[in-house]
Amino acid sequence: MNNILVSARSLTKTYQHITALNNINLEIGSGKIVGLLGPNGSGKTTFIKLLCGLLQPTSGVLTVDGKNIGTQTKSVISYLPDRMFIADWFKACDLMEFFADFYSDFDKNKAMEMLAALGIAPNDKIKTMSKGTKEKIQLAMIMSRKAKLYLLDEPIAGVDPAARDFILNTILTNYNEEGTVIISTHLISDIERVLDEAIFLQNGNIVRYDTVDNIREQEGKSVDQLFREIFAYGM
């Protein structure tokens, strides 16, 4: 049984003269929650954008579920960007219709339940919502899909601790257990408890990729502590 969901071989992405990802090789299996950890500018967002087809690699091969990035992989990837990506004139119900139209794995009932839990009525306009609610409704849409791969780019940056808990709980209770969740963040202490594996990125290179249990056993410290050591300044 082929259990490898994401595979990157010699994956490189350069913007003009800046190398964002430098010859990355990795394989990520199914059914895991993976933290993509690294400071700003380490290549986290670039890697996620390559996976969801928003960027084309400069060289190397990247596959999801054994296929090159294209419409087939896009239909099994549920992507939450680090910004608002829905038109603000949409109503909540328009948004659900949109997702249901384009993604066959979208579960409308689940979405309705999540919106109800958030106190959002189907006829509420996105425009009138607060920034936090907009972020939550986007997350609700993304997590209502039964996707093979969830890509969450900085889902907890810039929200208060209560919202952070809500977001993590939403992810944990709703993701497709056969699928994999990749969460990019630099706020590790908040997220450590949910992670199975951690990828440490630095200047476009993978400096460590291991399970969280292994890190704790071998290093005798938490992922957060390891992160602080790896990315310490001027030591």
Place this chain on the structure above:
Amino acid sequence: MLRKLCKYEFRSISRTLIPIYIAVIALSILTAISFSINKEYKLSSYYPVDMSLGYTLHGLFKGVMSFAYFAVMVALFVLTAVIILQRFYKGLLCDEGYLMFTLPVKPWQLITSKGITAFVMSILSCIVSCISIFILIMGALPYPLKTLAEFFNFENWSMFFTRLNEVVPMWGIYLFEFIILVIVGSFASLYQIYASMAIGHLAKKNRILMSVVAYIATSMVLSFIGGIFGVFSAFSIQNSIYYINAGEVFLHALLIFSVVISIIEFVVFFIITERILSKKLNLE
């Protein structure tokens, strides 16, 4: 998938344009009414110039209506153009692009849906302005109902077409060629705009400015190529002027030739847009 993309695109565009359409039609009806009131008043008036309050107020009303009408017609065309630009720029190249380019659709489908909806909406804007002008003319005419009846009189039209067939027997073909030219020409200009925005997107910063530069540059290239063909066709007319129906042949050749040129422009601009958005996409 293309159909679904178009559905959302139409929803998004019509949200702004349909209120404008309604405003244009409503204002043209009001303006027409303001012109038709008191049309015979002056004729029956004893005094050559009426200085009464009612007449002056009516004049003011007419003036305000005409101005409002003019403003809303300008708004119709400006808005149509702005929305077409904005739907492509904001809908694909800004934050909404994060949603659209991760949908399980091909970039060419995204670009095609933009083009189709923009085309249909431009046609609708033209139709609405024609209807509005028609309403205005009706209001300005002394006997609008009589004229309207004549307009829909079948005999008049059959007379018109009989005459037309005598004078320009090929009018049907000309009309057909002309309509095709308008359609492919519109698509060519739409995709010139899209291609310019895609080229501007290649720049690291000042993308809007670069799009404008790209548009000016492509327009210059087009007019240069057009000029070259113009010179050549002028020479070819010189040689064919001795034929009996040279004029007709020339007109057909010109129309068909323009259609072919527009199709080539359209295809080139479409491919440029598609390639850039497939291979060089780099949303901010």
